[in-house]
C-alpha cells in the first residue's frame with residue numbers, strides 16, 4: 001500500500017483526494033490514511049493537507065425507513081380496509097402518536113371521533129420520506145428544510161468526514177528507509193549508527209501512564225486514617241474475622257439480649273453453623289457476663305432478666321468492630337492477671353461490618369468502621385474529648401460539637417459533629433463514649449482502669465473527600481473501576 005501511494009505521487013506529483021484514490025484502487029479509505037501516516041512517520045518524504053467535509057448519513061432509524069418505509073407509511077399499511085380501532089393501534093403500533101400526526105397532516109388517514117375508528121383517507125400513497133433517503137444515499141442533495149426535518153426525526157445525522165491531499169515532500173524518494181526509534185548498544189558497537197536514519201522526537205506525543213498501582217478511594221482514605229493512628233501511637237487490632245458470635249458482638253459489651261439491634265432486621269445471623277463452639281468462649285468469663293446481665297454487681301443492678309446461653313452462642317456477621325475491641329480488652333485483662341501488671345494500651349481498627357439495612361444512596365448492607373480505644377488508669381470524659389480533638393484535627397477538622405447519646409456499652413456516650421462547609425451544616429461524624437464498668441469488670445480489668453473509645457464510618461469521609469453523593473459509586477457491582485484509574489488522587493507513585 002505504501003509503495004502504491006508513493007508510486008502514484010511519483011508519477012502524478014499529487015494525490016488530490018485520498019477518498020477518490022481509495023475508490024480508484026478499490027481500497028478502504030482508512031487503509032489509505034494508514035499508509036499515508038506510516039510514510040509520514042519516516043520524515044519529510046511527503047507533505048499532507050487535511051481537509052474535511054460534512055456529510056449526512058442515515059441513522060439506524062433512517063436505515064429502517066429505507067427498507068420498510070417511513071413510520072407514517074407503515075401505519076397506513078397497517079390500517080385494515082374497513083378501518084382499525086384507535087385504541088388497538090395505540091397499543092400495537094410503536095410510535096403511534098408521531099406516525100398518526102404525520103399521516104393525518106399528509107391526509108393519508110382520518111379518525112372518526114364518534115366510533116374511534118381510524119380509516120385510510122386515500123387509495124394509495126407515495127412515501128416521499130423513503131424516496132428522499134434513497135436519493136440522499138445515492139449522493140443527491142436535499143433541500144435544507146427537508147434535511148432539517150429528517151434530522152429532527154432522527155433519520156439522518158451529520159458527520160464530519162476527514163480526507164487528505166498528499167504531495168511530494170522535500171525528502172521525497174521511492175526508496176523509503178525504515179527509521180530507527182532507538183539507539184542501541186549494538187549500533188554503537190558495530191558502527192551502524194553512522195548510516196542509520198533516526199526518527200525525530202515527537203514532543204507533542206502524550207506520555208504513557210507509568211505502570212503503577214492504583215488504590216481504591218476507600219483504601220486510600222483507610223491508609224490515611226491508619227497513618228494518623230500510628231502517628232498517635234496506636235497499634236492495629238486483628239480484625240480478620242467477619243463471622244462473630246453474639247457473645248463477643250453483644251453480650252460482652254453489656255448489650256441486653258432483648259436489645260432491638262440484635263433483631264434480625266438489623267443483624268445478619270449465620271445459619272450454617274448457627275451456633276459457635278461453646279469451648280471457644282472462656283467459661284468463667286461467660287459466667288461473669290451472665291451474672292452482670294441478670295443480677296448486676298460492683299454497684300450495678302444489671303438488667304434483671306434471664307440471660308440465655310443459646311442466644312449468646314448464635315453466630316452472626318459482626319455488626320461493629322467493637323466486637324474486636326471487646327476480645328482485645330478481655331485479652332488485656334487476662335495478660336494483666338497473668339503478669340500482675342496493667343499496661344495501658346492504645347488500639348485501633350479499620351475493617352468491614354455488616355448490617356441488614358434498607359439500601360439507599362448513603363447506606364449499604366456492609367461498610368467499614370474506624371475504631372479507636374485507649375485503656376488507662378482513671379481516664380475521664382475530658383480525656384475522650386481531648387483525644388477526639390487531636391484525632392480529628394489531624395484530618396483538618398478543627399471545630400467539633402458533642403451531643404449526649406446512648407450506647408448500651410458506654411456511659412457517658414457522645415455523638416460527634418463537625419461543620420461541613422459544603423453542606424453548610426453540622427453533620428454527625430462519629431460516636432464515642434467511656435466503656436461501662438458492667439463491660440470491663442467481668443473481663444477482670446482493675447476497677448480503676450477506664451477505657452475511652454470512638455467509632456466512625458470510613459465511607460462518609462471518603463464520599464465527602466471524593467465528592468460522591470451515591471455510595472453505590474464507591475462500592476458494589478455498579479462501581480466503575482476506571483474511576484480509580486482516572487482519579488489522580490488514587491494513584492500511588494512508584495519508587
Ligand code: PHE
Pocket residue numbers: 319320321322371407410431432433453454455456
Ligand atoms: N460501635 C459503635 C457503632 O457501631 C461505635 C462506638 C465505638 C461507639 C466505640 C462508642 C465507642 O456505632
